[in-house]
Amino acid sequence: MRIEKLNENTKKNLLDDLLKRSPNNYGKFEASVQEILNAVKEKGDEAVFEYTEKFDGVRLDAEHLLVTEEEIAEAYEQVDDELIAIIRKALVNIRDYHQKQMQYSWFDSKPDGTILGQKVTALQRVGVYVPGGKAAYPSSVLMNIMPAKVAGVDEIIMVTPPGKDGKVTPTTLVAAKEAGADKVYKVGGAQAIAALAYGTESIPKVDKIVGPGNIYVALAKKAVYGFVSIDSIAGPSEILVLADETANPRFVAADLLSQAEHDEMASAILVTTSMELAEKVSAQTDAFVKELSRGEIIQKSLDNYGHILVAETMEDAIDAANSIASEHLEIVTANPFEVMTKIRNAGAIFIGEYSSEPLGDYFAGPNHVLPTNGTAKFFSPLSVDDFIKKSSIISYSRNALEKIHTDIEKFAEAEHLTAHANSIKVRFEK
Amino acid sequence: MRIEKLNENTKKNLLDDLLKRSPNNYGKFEASVQEILNAVKEKGDEAVFEYTEKFDGVRLDAEHLLVTEEEIAEAYEQVDDELIAIIRKALVNIRDYHQKQMQYSWFDSKPDGTILGQKVTALQRVGVYVPGGKAAYPSSVLMNIMPAKVAGVDEIIMVTPPGKDGKVTPTTLVAAKEAGADKVYKVGGAQAIAALAYGTESIPKVDKIVGPGNIYVALAKKAVYGFVSIDSIAGPSEILVLADETANPRFVAADLLSQAEHDEMASAILVTTSMELAEKVSAQTDAFVKELSRGEIIQKSLDNYGHILVAETMEDAIDAANSIASEHLEIVTANPFEVMTKIRNAGAIFIGEYSSEPLGDYFAGPNHVLPTNGTAKFFSPLSVDDFIKKSSIISYSRNALEKIHTDIEKFAEAEHLTAHANSIKVRFEK
Numbered sequence: 001m002r003i004e005k006l007n008e009n010t011k012k013n014l015l016d017d018l019l020k021r022s023p024n025n026y027g028k029f030e031a032s033v034q035e036i037l038n039a040v041k042e043k044g045d046e047a048v049f050e051y052t053e054k055f056d057g058v059r060l061d062a063e064h065l066l067v068t069e070e071e072i073a074e075a076y077e078q079v080d081d082e083l084i085a086i087i088r089k090a091l092v093n094i095r096d097y098h099q100k101q102m103q104y105s106w107f108d109s110k111p112d113g114t115i116l117g118q119k120v121t122a123l124q125r126v127g128v129y130v131p132g133g134k135a136a137y138p139s140s141v142l143m144n145i146m147p148a149k150v151a152g153v154d155e156i157i158m159v160t161p162p163g164k165d166g167k168v169t170p171t172t173l174v175a176a177k178e179a180g181a182d183k184v185y186k187v188g189g190a191q192a193i194a195a196l197a198y199g200t201e202s203i204p205k206v207d208k209i210v211g212p213g214n215i216y217v218a219l220a221k222k223a224v225y226g227f228v229s230i231d232s233i234a235g236p237s238e239i240l241v242l243a244d245e246t247a248n249p250r251f252v253a254a255d256l257l258s259q260a261e262h263d264e265m266a267s268a269i270l271v272t273t274s275m276e277l278a279e280k281v282s283a284q285t286d287a288f289v290k291e292l293s294r295g296e297i298i299q300k301s302l303d304n305y306g307h308i309l310v311a312e313t314m315e316d317a318i319d320a321a322n323s324i325a326s327e328h329l330e331i332v333t334a335n336p337f338e339v340m341t342k343i344r345n346a347g348a349i350f351i352g353e354y355s356s357e358p359l360g361d362y363f364a365g366p367n368h369v370l371p372t373n374g375t376a377k378f379f380s381p382l383s384v385d386d387f388i389k390k391s392s393i394i395s396y397s398r399n400a401l402e403k404i405h406t407d408i409e410k411f412a413e414a415e416h417l418t419a420h421a422n423s424i425k426v427r428f429e430k
Numbered sequence: 431m432r433i434e435k436l437n438e439n440t441k442k443n444l445l446d447d448l449l450k451r452s453p454n455n456y457g458k459f460e461a462s463v464q465e466i467l468n469a470v471k472e473k474g475d476e477a478v479f480e481y482t483e484k485f486d487g488v489r490l491d492a493e494h495l496l497v498t499e500e501e502i503a504e505a506y507e508q509v510d511d512e513l514i515a516i517i518r519k520a521l522v523n524i525r526d527y528h529q530k531q532m533q534y535s536w537f538d539s540k541p542d543g544t545i546l547g548q549k550v551t552a553l554q555r556v557g558v559y560v561p562g563g564k565a566a567y568p569s570s571v572l573m574n575i576m577p578a579k580v581a582g583v584d585e586i587i588m589v590t591p592p593g594k595d596g597k598v599t600p601t602t603l604v605a606a607k608e609a610g611a612d613k614v615y616k617v618g619g620a621q622a623i624a625a626l627a628y629g630t631e632s633i634p635k636v637d638k639i640v641g642p643g644n645i646y647v648a649l650a651k652k653a654v655y656g657f658v659s660i661d662s663i664a665g666p667s668e669i670l671v672l673a674d675e676t677a678n679p680r681f682v683a684a685d686l687l688s689q690a691e692h693d694e695m696a697s698a699i700l701v702t703t704s705m706e707l708a709e710k711v712s713a714q715t716d717a718f719v720k721e722l723s724r725g726e727i728i729q730k731s732l733d734n735y736g737h738i739l740v741a742e743t744m745e746d747a748i749d750a751a752n753s754i755a756s757e758h759l760e761i762v763t764a765n766p767f768e769v770m771t772k773i774r775n776a777g778a779i780f781i782g783e784y785s786s787e788p789l790g791d792y793f794a795g796p797n798h799v800l801p802t803n804g805t806a807k808f809f810s811p812l813s814v815d816d817f818i819k820k821s822s823i824i825s826y827s828r829n830a831l832e833k834i835h836t837d838i839e840k841f842a843e844a845e846h847l848t849a850h851a852n853s854i855k856v857r858f859e860k
Contacts, residue, residue, distance in 0.1 A: 083844050086837045097546055100538060108530060115781070116527055116795055121774050123808055137845050171844065207808040226652065226663050229808035233656050254853040261849035293848045329821075336825075343821070344551050351545070351825035354857060358850040359826060362841045363834055365546055366822035378553055378637040378659035380820040390810040391759075391773070392796035395766075395781035396789060404793055407516045411792045414513050414601065415567050418723045419691035420788040423684040427784060 001256075001282045001302055006271065006309040011320055014269075014307060018324065021236050021265050021305070021373060033190045033219040040194030045201045051191040056132075057164045060186060065202050067168055067184040075173035083171070087138060087178050090363050094142055097365030098150040101384040113397025118390050122152035123229075125204060126387060127196035128181065129211030129221075130172055132161035132188055138175035139361060143368045143382065144211045145179035151387035156181050157206055159196060161188025188213075193220035197228045210382065212369070231386055232379040235372035236265035236305075239357055240326035240346075242317055242339065245274035247332040251353055252277070253284035255330055258358050260301040261294040267305035269324065271317045278308045318342045325376040328357050347376045402428060431686075431712045431732055436701065436739040441750050444699075444737060448754065451666050451695050451735070451803060463620045463649040470624030475631045481621035486562075487594045490616060495632050497598055497614040505603035513601070517568060517608050520793050524572055527795030528580040531814040543827025548820050552582035553659075555634060556817060557626035558611065559641030559651075560602055562591035562618055568605035569791060573798045573812065574641045575609035581817035586611050587636055589626060591618025618643075623650035627658045640812065642799070661816055662809040665802035666695035666735075669787055670756035670776075672747055672769065675704035677762040681783055682707070683714035685760055688788050690731040691724040697735035699754065701747045708738045748772045755806040758787050777806045832858060 004010045039047040045062055053059045076084070107117030128144045130136065141158075148156050158181040160168055168186060176184050185203055187195060193213075199205030208229040209221055221230045239259035241252050256268040272278055285302065289295045311317035318339060321329060325345035333339050336351045343349060347370030348360055361368045369382035405424050412420035434440045469477040475492055483489045506514070537547030558574045560566065571588075578586050588611040590598055598616060606614055615633055617625060623643075629635030638659040639651055651660045669689035671682050686698040702708055715732065719725045741747035748769060751759060755775035763769050766781045773779055777800030778790055791798045799812035835854050842850035 080844070082840065086841050089834075089837060090841065100536065101548065106530065114794075118531065118796075118813075119770075119773075119779065124774065139841065139845065222656065225655065226805070229805075250856050251853075254849070254856045257849040258847075258853040261847060288849070288852065292852060293846075298849060340549075340823070343549075344554065346821050348822040348824060349549065351823065352827075354828045354831045355824050355826045356831070356853045356857065358838055358842055358847075358853050359831065360822070360824050361850060362838050364544075364824050364826065366548075366824055370822075371819075375656070375659075376819070376821070378819055381822050383820070385815070385820075389801075389806070389808055390813065390815075391776050391806070392778035392790070392800075392811050393770070393781065394778060394785050394790050394794050394796055396785045396794065397782075398784045401784045401786075401789065404519075407519060408788055408792050410512065411516050411520065411569065412788055414510070415569065416723075417688075417691060417788075419684070419687040419718070419728060420791060422718065422722060423681070423688040423786045423788050426680050426684045427786065 001285050001306050001308050003278045003282055003308045003310060006311040006316055006320055010309060011323060015323060018267055018305065019374065029215055029219055033216055033223060036190040037194045037220060037223055040191050040200065041198045048187055048191050048195055048200055051189065052162070052187055055189050056161050058162055058166045060162065060166060062202050064166065065185050065187065067173060067186065071167070072173050072177050075170035078170040079174045084174060087142065087175060091142060091146065091178060093363060093365035094146045095150060098147045098384050102150070103385070103388060107393060112400045114400045115393065115395040117393035119393055120388050120390055122154070123207045123387050123389065124153070125155040125157065125206045126153050127206040127209045128156060128158045129192060129209060129213050129217060130158055130160040131213055132163065132169060136169040136172050138171040139368065140212060141172055141175035142179045145176065145181055147367060147382055147384050148387045149180045151384045153387050157196065157204065158184040159187050159192040160184065161192070162186040190216045190220035193217060193224060197224035208386070210386065231369065231382055232371050232375055234369070236267065237262040238267045238327040238372055239330065240269045240271060240321055240324055240328070241330045241332060242321050243270060243272045243277060243332040244314065244334060245277055246334045247272070247277055248353055249277055249280035249284050251356070252332060253281045253288055255356050256281070256306070257285060257288050257292065257298050259328065260298045260306060261292070264297060264300040264304060266301045268302060269306070269326070270308045271311055271320050272308070273311050273314050273317055275310050278310050282308055314339070321346070325374045327370045327372045327376065328360070330355065330357060345376045347371045347381055431715050431736045431738050433708045433712055433738045433740060436741040436746055436750055440739060441753060445753060448697060448735065449804065459645055459649055463646055463653060466620040467624045467650060467653055470621050470630065471628045478617055478621050478625055478630055481619065482592070482617055485619050486591050488592050488596045490592065490596060492632050494596065495615050495617065497603060497616065501597070502603050502607050505600035508600040509604045514604060517572065517605060521572060521576065521608060523793060523795035524576045525580060528577045528814050532580070533815070533818060537823060542830045544830045545823065545825040547823035549823055550818050550820055552584070553637045553817050553819065554583070555585040555587065555636045556583050557636040557639040558586060558588045559622060559639060559643050559647060560588055560590040561643055562593065562599060566599040566602050568601040569798065570642060571602055571605035572609045575606065575611055577797060577812055577814050578817045579610045581814045583817050587626065587634065588614040589617050589622040590614065592616040620646045620650035623647060623654060627654035638816070640816065661799065661812055662801050662805055664799070666697065667692040668697045668757040668802055669760065670699045670701060670751055670754055670758070671760040671762060672751050673700060673702045673704070673707055674744065674763040675707055676764045677702070677707055678783055679707055679710035679714050681786070682762060683711045683718055685786050686711070686736070687715060687718050687722065687728050689758065690728045690736060691722070694727060694730040694734060696731045698732060699736070699756070700738045701741055701750050702738070703741050703744050703747055705740050708740050712738055744769070751776070755804045757800045757802045757806065758790070760785065760787060775806045777801045777811055
């Protein structure tokens with residue numbers, strides 16, 4: 001891996017470089033995505049079947065769109081029992097963590113008869129997109145469904161593209177069943193997003209769509225935003241390791257590569273105060289690349305977006321980490337909790353040398369759906385928050401309103417909203 | 431106002447009708463908005479000054495873009511002292527309510543050395559858009575700034591279009607100062623959204639943009655979403671009053687009109703179980719329209735989107751209210767709190783006959799920036815939540831990781847992610 005000195009210049013170049021991967025720069029696909037959205041909105045199921053034939057190479061009909069109990073049973077036969085047992089163990093941790101995120105309705109009452117509050121309600125129906133083929137990750141199914149389940153969503157609809165044989169990847173089905181999806185439809189791509197956003201004869205309209213997908217799926221989600229809600233738009237995977245001279249270079253190198261293997265757009269960055277560590281990690285990544293089965297992807301990803309930055313001070317290193325706002329941040333320093341207090345921007349923070357990133361991908365419990373591409377500056381991990389919404393509660397007694405009624409009337413009149421003022425006035429007219 | 435029987439048919443027509451007002455249907459303006467966004471992204475201040483000259487009729491320069499302390503002092507001279515006193519009283523309530531929304535970092539530790547948690551961090555810098563001219567509402571300035579202030583945002587940047595004289599509406603400036611805006615720039619429209627999203631020589635890039643605006647502002651916000659965060663896209667104002675025979679028709683009529691006066695796209699709907707109330711409210715609205723200064727707008731709004739629906743049962747009425755998911759919902763029935771328990775979808779719920787909607791617009795404390803156009807099914811009122819974000823915290827001891835390391839390795843291998851497995855393996859190799 002290349003080693004550079006961290007300074008304002010290398011930081012700026014790196015930030016510009018990373019942003020090139022943003023889905024905000026894929027405008028050229030927008031027209032074809034819009035065409036698919038419009039077709040499904042107008043023609044419903046018919047358009048869904050046409051696009052599925054075109055893109056997935058299989059002709060479905062209304063009878064074969066919904067995955068059956070038999071197909072799920074068949075999937076269980078095909079999946080390794082040991083994996084099913086591991087999925088169940090992971091689900092316990094994921095459920096436990098997300099239950100701690102629960103938010104509750106509250107109110108505050110005063111003796112003059114005023115009640116103010118906030119009512120928390122789960123969304124009624126949500127859609128979970130799950131990619132097919134090579135990108136079918138059962139862990140991702142768990143991570144997208146479980147927070148909705150914990151939040152108390154009434155109905156969780158999963159969509160995933162079928163293979164040419166009209167079937168869904170067995171591990172996807174098993175993970176969906178274990179996590180608690182209510183229905184699974186065999187449809188993928190922008191046509192799946194359109195079906196969830198607008199509803200078709202077979203697929204019910206949802207309130208929110210979550211889950212990762214290719215560029216068509218990402219653009220379709222962005223296009224329907226506002227009509228339904230969506231999760232943040234996922235970009236390529238990222239890891240940033242913040243390390244000092246106490247870090248184990250073999251561990252750091254292995255962790256960097258765990259994200260680099262995702263795809264050629266993935267980014268793996270080490271920011272360290274130690275030139276010695278930088279050099280050892282660089283050598284160790286080279287050694288690992290030769291051993292690992294996905295070495296070719298890893299090498300491309302490192303060539304594209306892999307960096308080792310050597311900082312003068314830990315403050316500079318932390319500042320760079322906050323500017324980059326990485327999806328995953330590992331802190332491997334002598335006092336990692338102290339460093340953590342200075343971190344503003346990161347999707348998930350892994351503290352200490354035994355908190356390797358894949359622990360969070362699969363098992364620890366926190367969600368692995370995290371903000372990418374610098375959006376950790378303003379977005380949060382997928383959570384129970386994504387599947388609830390709030391309504392304000394306002395209840396005033398006559399007495400309480402009377403004390404302030406002229407204030408409200410004057411405020412409304414200052415805004416020239418006389419019907420607003422009138423609605424208060426009529427309550428106190430003689 | 432027209433009176434109809436509530437049934438599946440009238441409900442569906444009404445829902446279709448309301449959705450016509452959605453900003454999702456204004457695609458024709460997208461190209462010109464995109465042109466403005468691109469120009470500001472490329473040319474910065476220069477483009478900002480050009481568009482300000484074109485749209486606001488005043489040529490500014492870098493010296494006169496930022497509102498000065500002198501201009502703020504001048505604004506205080508021009509605004510009625512009584513209004514300033516009312517603004518201060520309202521701010522106390524708004525601050526109190528939003529402080530109850532605060533969320534805190536938490537962690538959960540287990541004796542085996544695992545720590546899982548969630549770190550809550552305020553956004554660093556946010557932009558607040560405030561419309562100019564006739565739509566300049568000081569109450570809206572308070573409602574957009576205060577939750578950011580309570581959340582602990584470092585820097586709150588306000589943008590608002592200047593008048594032809596290069597000045598900002600005085601009440602806007604006073605409200606901004608009182609609520610705690612750090613800087614106010616004289617720029618509006620899509621060019622203001624672009625400046626906040628990308629940054630210019632004079633205007634710093636922000637993490638999130640909130641605040642209402644015209645269709646250009648709404649489309650610009652939608653276009654930059656993902657690059658920065660935004661609040662939900664505001665549509666026209668809405669009120670739905672759910673009432674039985676115990677409601678006071680004069681109060682109900684006045685409340686309906688308080689929203690109808692906003693603009694011709696605003697919607698005012700009464701759903702009631704009482705035909706007698708329906709008729710009285712209809713007659714009363716006609717009487718009010720003649721008296722009120724904004725009678726012409728009100729009449730158009732009622733003709734367009736005003737409805738009185740008479741339901742067979744309160745259950746049907748509640749079901750319609752949940753389908754419509756109104757921005758503002760008033761419950762004026764014999765047992766309003768019991769009805770409230772059945773409400774799933776509403777931005778703000780006003781309970782009982784003295785909780786008139788304008789009380790919430792100006793004074794009670796809850797935010798008046800609320801989800802419109804049916805989006806209360808999945809969006810929440812503007813709140814402190816909008817100005818914080820979360821990072822997951824994961825810290826495992828060697829001992830804790832060792833107990834599960836083979837599970838993680840197997841899960842990763844099942845997904846063919848061998849570098850993920852490797853990053854766990856290296857920690858336990860002999």
